[in-house]
Every structure is written in C-alpha cells, then in structure tokens.
Amino acid sequence: MFKRKRSVDDFVEEIKAHLELEADELKREGASEEDARRKAKVEFGSVSAAQERFHLRGRVVWLENLLRDVRFAFRQLVKNPGFAFAAIAVLVLGIGVCVAMFAFVDAALIKPLPYADPQRLVHVTESDVAAPKVNISYLDYLDWKKLNTVLSSMDVFTGWDALLSAPTGTVPVPAERVSAGFFRTLGVAPALGRGFHSGEDSLAAPNVVLISYGFWQRQFGGRKDAIGQTVKLSGVLHTVIGVLPKGFEFALGNSPEIWAALKPDNNCEKDRGCHNLYAVGRLKDGVSVQTALANMQSIARQLENQYPDSNRGRGASVMLLSEMIVGEIRPILLLLLSGAGLLLLIACVNVSSLLVVRSESRKREIAVRGALGASRGRLAGQFVTEGMVLVIGGAAAGLAFADGAMQILSRLISKEMIARMPYLNGLGLNPHVLVFAGILALLASLLFSVAQIPYLFSSGIRDGLTEGGRGSAGTLWRRIGGRLVVIELATTMVLLTGAGLLGKSLYRLLHVDVGFQVDHLATLNVRLPGAQFPGDSEQVAFTRRMLDQVESLPGLRAAAVTTVLPVTCACNSDWVRIAGRPYSGNHITVNDRDVSAGFFTTLRAKLLAGRYFTDADDASKPKVVVTNHAFARKYFPGEDPIGKKIGDSTLSPSSMKQIVGVVEDFKDGSLDDEQQPTVYNPFNQDASSGFVLIVRTSQDEHTVLPALAATIHQLNPDVGVEKGSTMSDQINDSQTAYFHRSTAYLVGGFAALALVLSTVGLYGVVAYSVSQRTREIGVRMALGAQRWSVHRMVLREAAWLAAAGIVIGAVCSLAFGALLRGLLFGVRAWDLPTLVTVATVLGLSALFASYIPAHRAASVNPVEALRAE
Amino acid sequence: MTTQRNTVDRIALLQGTLDLLILKTLVLGPCHGQEVARSIQRQSEEIFFVDHGSLYLALQRLEDKKWVTAKWGVSENNRKARFYSMTAKGRDQLVEKTGEWQRLTRAMELILSGRTGPSGEEA
Numbered sequence: 001m002f003k004r005k006r007s008v009d010d011f012v013e014e015i016k017a018h019l020e021l022e023a024d025e026l027k028r029e030g031a032s033e034e035d036a037r038r039k040a041k042v043e044f045g046s047v048s049a050a051q052e053r054f055h056l057r058g059r060v061v062w063l064e065n066l067l068r069d070v071r072f073a074f075r076q077l078v079k080n081p082g083f084a085f086a087a088i089a090v091l092v093l094g095i096g097v098c099v100a101m102f103a104f105v106d107a108a109l110i111k112p113l114p115y116a117d118p119q120r121l122v123h124v125t126e127s128d129v130a131a132p133k134v135n136i137s138y139l140d141y142l143d144w145k146k147l148n149t150v151l152s153s154m155d156v157f158t159g160w161d162a163l164l165s166a167p168t169g170t171v172p173v174p175a176e177r178v179s180a181g182f183f184r185t186l187g188v189a190p191a192l193g194r195g196f197h198s199g200e201d202s203l204a205a206p207n208v209v210l211i212s213y214g215f216w217q218r219q220f221g222g223r224k225d226a227i228g229q230t231v232k233l234s235g236v237l238h239t240v241i242g243v244l245p246k247g248f249e250f251a252l253g254n255s256p257e258i259w260a261a262l263k264p265d266n267n268c269e270k271d272r273g274c275h276n277l278y279a280v281g282r283l284k285d286g287v288s289v290q291t292a293l294a295n296m297q298s299i300a301r302q303l304e305n306q307y308p309d310s311n312r313g314r315g316a317s318v319m320l321l322s323e324m325i326v327g328e329i330r331p332i333l334l335l336l337l338s339g340a341g342l343l344l345l346i347a348c349v350n351v352s353s354l355l356v357v358r359s360e361s362r363k364r365e366i367a368v369r370g371a372l373g374a375s376r377g378r379l380a381g382q383f384v385t386e387g388m389v390l391v392i393g394g395a396a397a398g399l400a401f402a403d404g405a406m407q408i409l410s411r412l413i414s415k416e417m418i419a420r421m422p423y424l425n426g427l428g429l430n431p432h433v434l435v436f437a438g439i440l441a442l443l444a445s446l447l448f449s450v451a452q453i454p455y456l457f458s459s460g461i462r463d464g465l466t467e468g469g470r471g472s473a474g475t476l477w478r479r480i481g482g483r484l485v486v487i488e489l490a491t492t493m494v495l496l497t498g499a500g501l502l503g504k505s506l507y508r509l510l511h512v513d514v515g516f517q518v519d520h521l522a523t524l525n526v527r528l529p530g531a532q533f534p535g536d537s538e539q540v541a542f543t544r545r546m547l548d549q550v551e552s553l554p555g556l557r558a559a560a561v562t563t564v565l566p567v568t569c570a571c572n573s574d575w576v577r578i579a580g581r582p583y584s585g586n587h588i589t590v591n592d593r594d595v596s597a598g599f600f601t602t603l604r605a606k607l608l609a610g611r612y613f614t615d616a617d618d619a620s621k622p623k624v625v626v627t628n629h630a631f632a633r634k635y636f637p638g639e640d641p642i643g644k645k646i647g648d649s650t651l652s653p654s655s656m657k658q659i660v661g662v663v664e665d666f667k668d669g670s671l672d673d674e675q676q677p678t679v680y681n682p683f684n685q686d687a688s689s690g691f692v693l694i695v696r697t698s699q700d701e702h703t704v705l706p707a708l709a710a711t712i713h714q715l716n717p718d719v720g721v722e723k724g725s726t727m728s729d730q731i732n733d734s735q736t737a738y739f740h741r742s743t744a745y746l747v748g749g750f751a752a753l754a755l756v757l758s759t760v761g762l763y764g765v766v767a768y769s770v771s772q773r774t775r776e777i778g779v780r781m782a783l784g785a786q787r788w789s790v791h792r793m794v795l796r797e798a799a800w801l802a803a804a805g806i807v808i809g810a811v812c813s814l815a816f817g818a819l820l821r822g823l824l825f826g827v828r829a830w831d832l833p834t835l836v837t838v839a840t841v842l843g844l845s846a847l848f849a850s851y852i853p854a855h856r857a858a859s860v861n862p863v864e865a866l867r868a869e
Numbered sequence: 870m871t872t873q874r875n876t877v878d879r880i881a882l883l884q885g886t887l888d889l890l891i892l893k894t895l896v897l898g899p900c901h902g903q904e905v906a907r908s909i910q911r912q913s914e915e916i917f918f919v920d921h922g923s924l925y926l927a928l929q930r931l932e933d934k935k936w937v938t939a940k941w942g943v944s945e946n947n948r949k950a951r952f953y954s955m956t957a958k959g960r961d962q963l964v965e966k967t968g969e970w971q972r973l974t975r976a977m978e979l980i981l982s983g984r985t986g987p988s989g990e991e992a
Contacts (some may be wrong), residue, residue, distance in 0.1 A: 015921075017951065018950075021903040021944060023950065045921060045922055
C-alpha cells in the first residue's frame, strides 16, 4: 500500500484555497474585497516559510546538505578538469606508493608467521667469539634439548643438497633434514598422510620423507596414492609419508621440496665440534625469550667445562623466530615506508596549495554565497566536501595503483629472493592495507581542510565582493602557499639526500675491490651422489677427470673447483691453532675453503709469497695450506709465515698442515663484510661431494654454461648440476647487492617524484603570486622600474623560499641520515658532497621553476596591466 | 465578530496540543484546513492563536500517520478545498490523548491551586 508522496504543488494549492476561503469569510464579516485578501495573507504569515517547512518535513537536513555539497563539488571539479586531474593524479601517486609500501610492511612485519602461536617460537643457535649466531652441533643439540627447562620442544633443521633420480636424469632438489618433532614444534600438520613419528630420526629407522605441496603436484600429479611411494634421493630410496599443506613455508630453508628425517649419519653429526644445524624451539607458557636465553647460556657454560676442546668460547643465542626471519629486512622496509610517507606528504601539500589557490580565485563566489546567507559552517562544509571528494577519488584510484605497483614490484624480485621471503606471498590489498588507506585518506582530508579553512575565516572574504581585489589580495595565500612550499622543498631535500646516500653506497658496494678479475668467469654448482662417491678418493678422481675434460672445451682458459664461491658468504669457518705458539684457549677463527690447484690462477688472484697448490698435493703428500694476506698479517706480523704449521685446537698430528703460500686478499665473504683471515686447503687433500666449478673463458661467459653441464653429465649422468651462473651475475644478484640496489632505486624513485612535485609546487606559488601582482608590477614599471629589477624581485621571492626549504631540509636530512646509517656502505650518514650536490640540484630546479614566472613578470606591459582594471 | 484581536491576549499553542485540537475538531465531521483553524480559535474564545503554516504541517503529519485522511472537494460557497476526516485510528488516538490531557490538567490544577501543603497529601 504505497501512496505517492504528496507534492509541494498540492500543498501550495491547499494554502491558496485557504487564503480564498479566509478572504470569503472576512468579506462576509464586512471587509472590502482588497482588505479581506490582504488580511487573510497577513493572518496566514509567510507562505514560503510554510512551504519550506513542508519541504523539509521528515528529511535529514545535514545529509541533504552533504549530498548537495557532493554534487556541487563534482560540478566544480568537472568544470575545472585540469585542476581535478592534477590534484587526483598527485594524490593517486602519493597514496598509491604509500599503500603499496605499507602492504610490503604488512606482509613482512605485521602478519604473524603461519604457524601455531608464532609468538612462542624461538630460533636457537650457538654463539662464539667471532659471530653472535653460529650453527649448533648435533651433540650439543641433544644436550640442550635434554637439559633445558624453558622450551616445551626443541628441534633442529639443516639444508640438504639432495639429488633426485628422475626419469629425465639426476636433478638437484632443494631439501631439508629436520628432527622428527620439527613440524609439531611449528604446529603444522601435513595436508595428506602423516608427519614424522618420534624416533623416525634415529639411525635404525627406515628412510621416510615429507614432500612439499608443489612437489606433490608436479611429481605425483596430486594423487592420493603418492603416500607410500618411494623417491630416490642421492642414490637412496625414501618412502613418502606425507604432503605438507599448500601454503606452508619456512623462510630459513631454501624453499625445500623434500623434508627428510634428520639422522645423525654423517661424520659431522658425530663430532661435537662440527656445527651444521639450526634449532627452533617453542617457549613454555610464561617463559620469556630472556629467561630462555639465560637458561641456554648456563647450559652452554656447563658444556664448555665438560668439553673444553670443542666448546670453549661457545655460548648460546635465543631470539624470536619472527625476528630471525624478518630482522634483516625490517629497517629496509621501514625506510621505504617512511620515504613513501614523505612523498605522500609532498603530494598532499601540493594538492593543498592547489586548493588554496582555487579558494583564492573563488573569493567572489564565497563572498556572494556568504552575502546570500550561507553560514560560515556551511561554506566550510562545502570546502571540506570538495577536499574529501578529491581524496576519496584519489584514494580509490590510489588503491588500484598500489595493487598494480605491488604486482610489478613483487615480479621484479628475483626468484632466489622470493624464496628467502616467502611471507611476501601474502602481499595484497587485505583489510589491514585497506584500513591503512582509509587512515591516509582521513589525514589527507584533514590536512586539506586545515589548509583552507583559516583562509575562509579570514577577513579577506568580506572584501571579495569589491571587484578588483587589490590591497591585501593574495597576501594571505602568499603566506600559506609559501609555507607549504617550504615544507615541500625541505621534504624533497630529505628524500634526495636519502637517495643520494643510498645511491653512493650502492656504487661503493658494487665497486668494492673484490681482489680478482670478475669478468669472464662462469660458475656451476656440482653435487656428487654420496652412494657412488662415498669418500675423498672417489671425489678427487672424479674432479680431476672433470677438470681435464672441461679445460679441453673450446674457449676455456682455466678451470677450478672450490667448496665456497668467493663473494657469497663468510660461512664455513674453522678453528685453527698455530704450532709452537702458547695456547690460551682462544680460538683463531678462519674462513675455510677447499680449492683445486688451478683456483688462484683461474681467479687471477695475486700470489704474495711461496707457491700455489699443485695437482700433486694430494692425500699421499704432507698436508699444505695457502692463507690470505689478512691471515698472515694478523697472525704472523713481521714474520714469514711460509713453512709455519697450523693444526686444530688440540694440534692433533693428523690435522697439521704447512703454510706454503700467501695470496693477496680477495672477497671471501659477502660484499659488505670485513676482510677475514682465510685458509685454503687443497681439494685433493680435503675433498667434498658438493663444490662449485669455476671456469675462465675467452668468450662470453654465459655461452659455456650448457657445455659445462653436458660435459659433466657425459662423464657421469648421476652427478647433479644446478643452473649455472656467472661471477658478475653472482655479485650483482647477491643478497647484499640486491637489498642495497632495491632500496636505492626505490628511494631514488621517490626522490625523483618528490623533486618533480616540489618544483611544480614552487612554480605554482611563484606564478600565482606574479599573476596577483600584475597590477603592482605594472605600477612599478610605469614609475620607472627596470625589467631586470622586476625579474630580480620575483627571483628573490623564490630564492627565499628555496633557501628556507634547503636549509630546513639539510637539518632534517642529518636526522634522517642517522636512521639510514645501518643501511649504508662506505658512506657516512653526513656525507658532505652528497648534501652539497643535493642542495645544488634542488636550488637549480627551484631556479628553473621560478625563471618562467619571473620572465613573465618582467615582460608585463605596464599600460595593459593598468588598463586591465 | 472579528479575528483581529490584541495579540497580547493570545497564547501560543503548547507543543503537541495542536494534534489533539485538530482531532477534536474533526469529531463533528470532515472539515477543510481553514474551518479547522477558525473552529479552534472560536472554540477557545480567541485565546489560542493557530499559526496556519503549523496547522497545515500538523494536518499533513496526521495524514502521514494515517489518523486522518484527506481529499479534495468543494466547500459550501463553491470553493475548492481539501477536506480532512478522521479515521478509526484517529478516533482511538483522540480518546487516548484526551485522557492524557485531562490527567495532565488535573495534576497542574492540583499544584497551581495550592490547596495542600508540600507534605500534607501523603498522610
């Protein structure tokens, strides 16, 4: 039963009828025709007021006003598409970049790890004099697990260079060995099949593995009967007992496809001094990380006393697992987010100044509306609404922009990096990000309102009706606009300085003297299956044959193998003791690498003393080593190290080696590591089943990679080779270079955008001020001012703004630089050349921005300027 | 008799009483707005001043609440007019509101005539 709503016309009709009836009655009472009509009207009161009240009856007035304001705002924007486009584009950029960066922060730092109760998971390692976090040995792990009173469970994991026998041949497969309780500690249950039973990590247990969801899909087509089937890994059959859930990730592993039970079956795991594991533990309820650390440290001390040879100087480290996973990337992400925030600030300031300019040019409109009875509240509401329409448009498009930016950015991240940052899989426009975008929009609207409203309430408004608008016209705007531009310039200065510092530090990093000739080096990871190559002699024999074959390939100059590729990590360290020196129990920690005879000549490293290895330095000869200069300098200052002997901590006879050569330092660790003492052993005396083949080529190093792999597979199809690379790519793509580069590029991008925005902002302020002062300039020129002096007057105004911005910016840059310090390499946070360069760039762009309006001011025709009144 | 009276004597209607007065007027049969206004003024011996704008809004309000219905018709002197008549729902409201009003005026009367002391009534 819906009745049509009664129209205002009908209501008016009724009032008309009333007036006629009343007039009739008055006439009947004796009034004249005209008098009756007048009286009836007077008696009724205001017809239009009644009409308006009828109209407003049952309506929500503020909502109507709001809708009207929104409609009006839209009309205003459509009427002025250039302004609308500029403002929204700037906002989209600012909000989009900020939201995209926040999404990364959210994925990495805010979202909890995808494990049960992740805040109770801790990463447990040993520590020693040289490093705060080092691997834990298997025997130490057993003791820690048994003796600790703070963890409800503790499990270990370590990488495994497994080789998978597939129908197409032997392929390396990323794998991890974990103790039986590992998944229970994480609180992850397999999607299919079962997890490890306790005891399945003992030597006697059958070989069982869990597989990743992806591996299950690829190798078994996602079939349920995969459970119970076998896979041949490094020559040994393993039974598949379970499939891990689809989204399961473990950032500290290298995206493993295979998870095997960790059996203490290699030599390392029988030796308390051989450290190859990491541990995760779950804190008992109410136990803090500090308490756990104290407990672990006391156990470590106990073990130190019990096993001084292997455990002297070894402590413990306990930290939250999440801290371990994202600790490294946190400062980078926070830096990027603050950079994006500064960019957004500039964008908002730019739009504010556009808005203020517009309210200046709409002064007459405001004055007329005020004169017609619009309250200041309604006028302010109108302007706030206009700002909000812009912000909402900008925020909506900004979200789309952010989504695109995220996809592009995450696609730009290399596969290796993504593998180390599995949490980035959760990247996207989730509720957190949307709330963040909402907050940004709110802040932006607030800023716009704050920038405009004092203007509305200024006395200048009332003068708006007097055409011409001279006198104080525009001075308020010049004050507000000027301040806004100073903020903008200062912020730009901060971003530019940040970008400059990061860029310089990237340059320094990539131009670190690695100490050998990087070009024309190709590298290939090789894994020998343990079943076929159980010992040193088989491994050495294969390596010799392989190097012979490879060196005979066309275009190859030299070939060698090493267990650790230069410029990767300062991993694989060892303790040594120098024979004939008093021993205080302090270890000498050195990087330990096993390299073939041609290693140094292949790299073109420089020999400082003694000799290189020869192929004849094998197990049948006395053990020899080559050290780097850092080692010789540190432990044999003023002495000739050649002929000296070193051994293990107990100087056991079998460990004694004679130093036969010293090479010039080259980068053994990562690019930003300090040079560390390194000891090189002949591969023929200390072989390994996994190594890196390095070849020096005469042609483009990329082209030999397929031939290398083919040669190795010809020799033995069961040997695994991983995708090869080149030394330059290795260095450029190393994690250190990667983090530095992406930070520098992103902050550089923000700074470039900021520079453009603030230049445009300064141009806007100066150009507007010139257009407001056209008449004044005309008068000055009519009174004899020269063109150059007008020019100078305008430039001086711009120069003051620029100078204020640069000085404030320089001060803020120093504070910002202090935040950056941890991310810089080879550059101080208060790098004067960078500051000077940045100030110059900014100064020049300010000059450029003000030159055009200054020129226009100087070419004002005084006659026309005065006639324009 | 004239409606022109000294406005000092007139009393603005109390909030919410206009609805009741309109309903009461309509008990006698359908009326148009002008008749309602005249009738209220006359019956209150010209004490009440009815703001005509408010009256028509009140009529509309009652119509929206379905206490009265309205249709266009022709007055005694052949003028077009909108006639209001009371619905059953309106009649119920009238009874209820009248009761309420009588209770209110009695209470007011009791207090204003001051026949009892502040504590006397209790005993």
